[in-house]
Amino acid sequence: xxxxxxxxxxxxxxxxxxxxxxxxxxxxxxxxxxxxxxxxxxxxxxxxxxxxxxxxxxxxxxxxxxxxxxxxxxxxxxxxxxxxxxxxxxxxxxxxxxxxxxxxxxxxxxxxxxxxxxxxxxxxxxxxxxxxxxxxxxxxxxxxxxxxxxxxxxxxxxxxxxxxxxxxxxxxxxxxxxxxxxxxxxxxxxxxxxxxxxxxxxxxxxxxxxxxxxxxxxxxxxxxxxxxxxxxxxxxxxxxxxxxxxxxxxxxxxxxxxxxxxxxxxxxxxxxxxxxxxxxxxxxxxxxxxxxxxxxxxxxxxxxxxxxxxxxxx
Numbered sequence: 001x002x003x004x005x006x007x008x009x010x011x012x013x014x015x016x017x018x019x020x021x022x023x024x025x026x027x028x029x030x031x032x033x034x035x036x037x038x039x040x041x042x043x044x045x046x047x048x049x050x051x052x053x054x055x056x057x058x059x060x061x062x063x064x065x066x067x068x069x070x071x072x073x074x075x076x077x078x079x080x081x082x083x084x085x086x087x088x089x090x091x092x093x094x095x096x097x098x099x100x101x102x103x104x105x106x107x108x109x110x111x112x113x114x115x116x117x118x119x120x121x122x123x124x125x126x127x128x129x130x131x132x133x134x135x136x137x138x139x140x141x142x143x144x145x146x147x148x149x150x151x152x153x154x155x156x157x158x159x160x161x162x163x164x165x166x167x168x169x170x171x172x173x174x175x176x177x178x179x180x181x182x183x184x185x186x187x188x189x190x191x192x193x194x195x196x197x198x199x200x201x202x203x204x205x206x207x208x209x210x211x212x213x214x215x216x217x218x219x220x221x222x223x224x225x226x227x228x229x230x231x232x233x234x235x236x237x238x239x240x241x242x243x244x245x246x247x248x249x250x251x252x253x254x255x256x257x258x259x260x261x262x263x264x265x266x267x268x269x270x271x272x273x274x275x276x277x278x279x280x281x282x283x284x285x286x287x288x289x290x291x292x293x294x295x296x297x298x299x300x301x302x303x304x305x306x307x308x309x310x311x312x313x314x
Contacts, residue, residue: 005307
């Protein structure tokens with residue numbers, strides 16, 4: 001398996017205060033045979049994340065057709081799970097509605113932040129979204145006491161399946177609180193109430209690993225295939241060798257996965273916008289080709305780009 005990089009697609013031009021920097025965690029929706037919509041998270045001058053989107057030519061996403069000029073969702077009320085930021089995570093079309101799962105941010109006193117997964121729904125084909133609830137749909141429990149984050153949701157045979165980030169601990173590293181997280185699995189009958197039994201889909205493969213994030217899942221024949229980001233526990237913001245990379249795993253049942261990171265087929269570039277890190281992959285299939293959208297340096301500070309799989313038989 002090899003991905004051929006095609007370059008950057010989008011980076012904010014600092015024209016708006018809400019869209020001052022970053023275009024993080026791209027989530028692609030194939031609107032029709034001509035248009036793809038790419039939701040992303042941008043940071044304001046105050047460094048708060050909000051969600052907006054661009055629309056691009058299907059199959060040629062570097063051709064931007066439309067750029068939305070405002071956030072699609074407001075911050076939550078003071079004290080709620082998303083009062084300090086929002087980021088897109090996954091979108092599902094269901095019964096003429098669009099279910100947009102998103103990450104809510106709020107701040108804490110003892111650790112830098114707390115995340116949960118919220119849901120917004122569009123009843124008008126994506127022209128507008130409204131939050132389904134003021135609270136999250138996947139958050140902490142008595143068994144998962146830290147936080148939840150990026151998720152990928154798939155509706156298959158009337159079962160909603162989610163692969164979501166689950167924080168397992170915070171640890172002081174070089175006097176800074178750092179989170180550790182891997183990917184767990186949950187199921188639902190309605191996309192709202194989730195059955196969570198602690199099933200770990202992608203676990204740490206070494207004590208030195210600190211984070212596994214942004215699952216993106218497709219079913220290729222009888223095999224589930226997942227791409228995700230992973231990083232080391234220490235110095236991942238500053239050390240090229242510790243920063244995020246894109247990993248890969250396979251499963252026959254969506255529950256038990258085999259990590260095959262050496263077959264991910266993509267790595268950092270020698271120079272340019274994705275030479276320091278690559279992460280937050282989102283994979284789609286269009287006209288029998290696999291497209292990967294991903295972030296590069298600075299957790300999305302250099303925007304997002306894409307790659308196409310060279311050998312689509314893998």
